Amino acid sequence: MRFERVCWGALSWLALSPAWAADGGYSVLGDWPVKVVSESGIEAGLKGNFSYDVARFDGAPGFADGDAWRRQELNAYVRKPGVFELTLGYDLHNEVWLDNFVRVSGAAGDLRIGQFKTPVGYEESAVGTTATTFMERALPVTAFYAGRRLGVDWTYEKIPNWYLNAAVQAGGDLLGDNHGRTLGARAVFNPVKDDAQVLHLGLSASNEKRDDDTLRLQVRPEAFLTARRLVDTGALNRVEGISRYGLEAIWQRGPLLLQSEYLGIGVDRYGVADYSADGYYLAASWVATGEKRGYKSGAFGNVKPSRAWGAVELAARYSRIDLDDAGVALGGRQSDWTFGANWYIGQHFRLQFNYVWTDAARRGVELDPEIAQLRAQVYF
Template sequence: MRFERVWWGALSLLAASPAWAADGYSVLGDWPVKATSESGIEAGLKGNLSYDVARFGGADGGAFADDDAWRRQELSAFVRKPGMFELALGYDFRNEVWLDNFVRISGAAGDLRIGQFKTPVGYEESAVSTTATTFMERALPVTAFYAGRRLGADWTYEKIPNWYLNAAVQAGGDLLGDNRGRTLGARAVFNPVKDENQVLHLGLSASNEKRDDDSLRLQVRPEAFLAARRLVDTGALNRVEGIARYGVEAIWQRGPLLLQSEYLRIGVDRDGVADYSADGYYLAASWVLTGEKRGYKSAAFGNLKPRRDWGAVELAARYSHIDLDDAGVALGGRQRDWTFGANWYLGQHFRLQFNYVWAEARRRGTGLDPQIAQLRAQIYF
């Protein structure tokens, strides 16, 4: 069984680590993936290799095929001098997409970035690294409404205490030549509480997109990458004049407890036909049994760094809901997912994730309710 192979592989890593440490190096410790010159210029690599295994069950599990495959094969390089400049180049070889590729200049007036980067609406996608997600996949509305990466320029300002401000102008699509059009977006985050023990994060975001092809389609699979079918789907919406996205995010971390929620809405203006709108939200909670807490920087929570040789353990639960029905326009369907997760952080660069997803979807009078058990083995640096 694939589950067993991944599990025993993780235990082998844990067992091998002390032997490696005897020679002055631990496979579960920090890795030398960055070099710093005498002038303070840093050059390094970032990577994320994730392999997934999924098993489908429940009354409708037979509508899906058990599978295993690479989820991501991301590799990025950077050169930077903190507080002055950064050059980044990244590619996902599994999904054959360019990642963040940009030049950033930093100064007293904030950070100016030019290149390809994420659009600002959808906290889990726009702000959280793929190596720091609590669950294996983002929540339903984030996946469905997120606009992806675009070429453009943005400005970020963090010099007002407890505030994070970001505004972007993106045009011309992305580096693959897709998603041509223009997007204006902004995100603002306020921290009424931020100290060593707790962080309260309150955020608003919005964007307006004009696509050159005047079309849009919203669809989403259950919160499992290896689920090939989309359970809710608007079909193609044509004669689209503009797409407005809105997001509200609220997150509270106190020690090892993290509570997170987000509401997203999309409105589609159409020429000569009825407009369309849809929305969704999620509520999530996680508890680190071993006591660690996530770092917080630039209005986003990062990954855990275990304090013990054998790692850190985290339990999590999430409820997601999305509504793609708009009477008289599109009956895309409604879906809700319950996801329960457990994460084992083996040192600073290895993680095992287990998620159990119970999905319920209804579209045009029919429905599917698959249950999914999935496991991910991840190496990140």
């Protein structure tokens, strides 16, 4: 099928990379020249993420095997580090605007105006799509994430071992959706941060008021080539306010990384009972070739191979979400086990394999699909 042809074609192309370098050109496996820098220190460049997926489903009706583009993200930026930044981003495949903002930096911190992510949920708000260990984010992150909004935020990193961020977002997003107002904040403390290890402890919270007074929580299994949701609250109306909160704990020592999050949501409603739900995940990853992830601004970055043929990472994650609230909504409960292997090929290519075992129950119906999926990714 087309996905396998793409993979083998890409690997054949990569095999020619050393020859390119020998002739004095840029190696495909090396660091590409995707930016230019002026004499005054102003940078202009591109960032991109192009991911193609294939998935095979087994064990539950209603799932269809398939292959398709997952992302075609392209971002352009102009910046002078420590002074200003202008970023424009769009996902060509999903037809959504990404981060689009102007940021000004100074002694009082960074002030950003435009569209950007709401601050609750480490995996979603802090980690870019090119640096995720697994192909998809954990169940509670996907279900509770509030998306991008228009607004203004402030970030301060001048207190040693602290990262602080606060945002006021209003008026919806660049697609004209999600009208309302959101207040959010995130704080990260690093009691240990040196060349040997990093300990990351985070706390975040937000409050949202929607103009349409409705909310619906639902989530796919940790495989996005299916549109089917196994847990779903249905529409909740008479929503007066939505509170989200999150706890983060991450520890990295050399090639080993242990990561966890707890996320909750509370829905205040007028004239009817309030609603609440929560979820969590526990994950571990080990880079078998010895590399470690970089850490900056309260988030871990991608693995950068130290060998010509790349780096290999193995990972496992357990995630769980509970959308049942007796007397209000029976959205169901779901848990996913995800096992993954990543091959980082040079600076800009990655092959990912994930096996997902899902166990979901909603209103007396139980389903446990098993999913095998593969991704070919180019990022820069």
